[in-house]
Amino acid sequence: MDAKRAAESAIIMTELVLPNDTNLFNNLMGGRLMYWMDIAAALAAQKHCNMPVVTASVDNISFESPIKLGNVVHIEAKVSRAFTTSMEVHLRIWGEDLAKRVKYKSNEAYYTFVALDENNKPTAVPGFVAETDEEKALFEGALRRRQLRLILGGKMKPDDAKELKALFIKD
Ligand SMILES: CC(C)(COP(=O)(O)OP(=O)(O)OC[C@H]1O[C@@H](n2cnc3c(N)ncnc32)[C@H](O)[C@@H]1OP(=O)(O)O)[C@@H](O)C(=O)NCCC(=O)NCCS
Secondary structure (H helix, E strand, O other): OOOEEHHHHOEEEEEEOOHHHEOOOOEEOHHHHHHHHHHHHHHHHHHHHOOOEEEEEEOOOOOOOOOEOOOEEEEEEEEEEEOOOEEEEEEEEEEEEOOOOEEEEEEEEEEEEEEEOOOOOEOOOOOEEOOOHHHHHHHHHHHHHHHHHHHHOOOOOHHHOHHHHHHHOOO
16 A cells, blocks of 8 residues: 555535534534534545544544634644554644634644454554654654553553653653
């Protein structure tokens, strides 16, 4: 399988916040946003591997600014690193008030997907090439984020997380 460039997986999803998408404060509901984010991120992962994928985990999401009823939601999703059968996808979410001509950052998150074969078993994905400075920085951090999520998911022993530990323990 040929390695693929980060840019090849890029997705931009655009939605309009309608009354049925909002909470009691007329802001976009977190659950609705996470649903759209899951779809955008899955599409980015599928563009990278050209195979069906499942969501393996979602890292913590903090909602920095609410997106108002009638505003536009822009979801940017791009693979930040591919491992063996899994891919980390980085998402950035913006709100936009078209009447006021204001675009504002809402939140950021990382989703992890696993590619499945015809027997629904994890299967190898293509290699990944980061090109821009931002893609390279996201690629570097992905190893530590993966170690943290595998520890929290009970799939890795903290002692094995060399790169993550190095952040806290200096020789
Ligand atoms: C995700 C899933 C396919 C992993 O299957 P598994 O049998 O645990 O497979 P493995 O232990 O061999 O791991 C396969 C890959 O998943 C990754 N993975 C497993 N659990 C993970 C987690 N909690 N977070 C991130 N990655 C995870 C592993 O690191 C591995 O990646 P790698 O091959 O790149 O190293 C399986 O747990 C599953 O099907 N979960 C349900 C997915 C789903 O239904 N999602 C929709 C929401 S309910």
